[in-house]
Amino acid sequence: MNSKTVTARSVATRAAAALVLLILILLFCTMTGSHPVSLKNALTGAGDTQGHNIDYEIIFGSRLPRVLLAAIVGAALACAGVTLQAILRNPLADPYILGISSGAGLGGALAIMLASFLGSWAGVSVSVFAFVGAFGTVWLVWFIGHFATGRSSATSLLLAGVVINAFFSALIMFLTQIAKSYQLREIWLWLMGSITEKSLVVIGASAAAILLGLVGLFSIAQRLNVLTLGRAEAQGLGVATARTNLIAFALSAFVTSIAVSLSGLIGFVGLIVPHGVRLIFGPDHRQLLPLSAISGAALLAVADTLARTVIAPAQLPVGIITAITGGPFFLILLARYNRKVSWVK
């Protein structure tokens, strides 16, 4: 593994290069859309009447919020995927594997159905309900996995996740049965995952929260490396496995919950980005985590740009784009998996 040796300097160089690339990609995405705009004109400001500077409004009111939102959601999902694959020691783990998706889906669906009662709060309630649903469910899974089965292993966590996922999915199906036809479509579109234009205040606050979570994950990267060796080995090497597991789990649940509350359920990013980065740069989490964050951000920003331009002015849910491009890519990875990727460092 000499080509994949990780030193502080190599990580710093690669991360810096990747970051520059990410910024260029985000700029490109901001400049791409169904309507041609001039950046120079946009930078002159809003102008003194509404509709005076269309370029400004399109870039700062519509595209930039979307691109930034896609970037932070992508980064969160990719890092959560890396972390869950490490603590569950399962290459098929993704951010949604422990019930977050169905929890968020149930929350979102409930909010949409209760929209009439929530009145003017309806706009934010979907996000709030989805966050509560996601975060609540993931802890429910954690407690079932740890206490109901009486031992803490990755398998019991996974099983709890599968059961809760199935149960909550059934509840969502029930809700869709009693939903009105237009609510059904709302729920359906929300479940597929879409990046929409949120206010920059919301995006700024969520970005801060997600970045905080990611920094937390970066700080335990070395311990995640040890965890992938297996529990006994990790303990032998002096890593408090239970505590590390809990921290990693809590942080990834936190960032995923924020991500799904912002964008619904966007699949595949949290699965293919970690594998792709691991395939190219090796499995060391000190490098894998930051590079996955940056790649996830870039991937989702590009996917969302496709979603809003392919059939412009109509739009596709971005989840469709990530799944269509992600599926084949993942199959290729699987085919090459045994040859190329060594699971432990």
Added chain:
Amino acid sequence: MHNSKLRTVLFFVVIIFIAAAVSGVIRLRYCAQCAAPPVSGNKQQPQRIVSLAPNITEILFKLGLDDKIIAVSNDCDWPLEALDKKKIGSFWQPNLEAVIACKPELVITLWFEQQNNVANSLKRLGYRVLTLRLEKIEELEPAIEKIGSATGQSKQAKKLINIINMQLKQSEQKFNTPTKPRVLWVVQPEPLRVAGGNTFITELLELAGAQNAISSTSIQYPGLSTEELLTCQADVIIQAAMNKETIESQKQESMVFWSKYKNLPAVRNNRIYVVDPDTILRLGPRIGQGLEQIGQIIHQP
């Protein structure tokens, strides 16, 4: 550990960089908000109107605002002039950017999650947005009134409301027969899904002097078991076409499908119809005509 120090420094540089970028953007936004006056253009009579829904578009055309409608959704297909208007994305996922590019003075949206997102973004940018709830017949009149007053066409709106009310009343009187035929309204044949009690369709059926063969259900569009189907005693079956172009072939298919249920009066008497749901079910100015059509189908000799 040398490594971890360097790493920590790097990460914080990244964080600070991103935070700075985000806060810069936020400040830009706020400056824009302070500087920009709330709404430009003629408030009483907006000259550039964008409609995000087919029924809103129909109302706007009926109010004589043809030349002020700048853009409509991809799903706006009536009147035919709407097809020539600029498009701003689908009804379900309108494209904010395309709406802004139209320089609208008034944007009219319907009240549901995906359109509310767009409406909120537009409001944040200072655009004038009118959001309507339009799910029941009784909501049509206030909706037309609101559109009328927002576009300076209150008089026209009153007229339109009167016409619609008159049509509804005429049909209601005309079809007010002592026996109320039982109508099964099929939303989707396979798997079978029908209109339940608590729907707009039941409202229409009752106005057309009929009754829904399915008694009230908590589920709006329930799937139906064969048992329930056989006992619903529908006199007439009306099926909403999935596609306007293929109504004839859907009619053939539905004949075959329903021939299994010979004990239903509707099947025995060959009273199965396939209709274009867009003209009948769109809650807009054509609702009177829709009701008339349904009534005639149901009360055919």
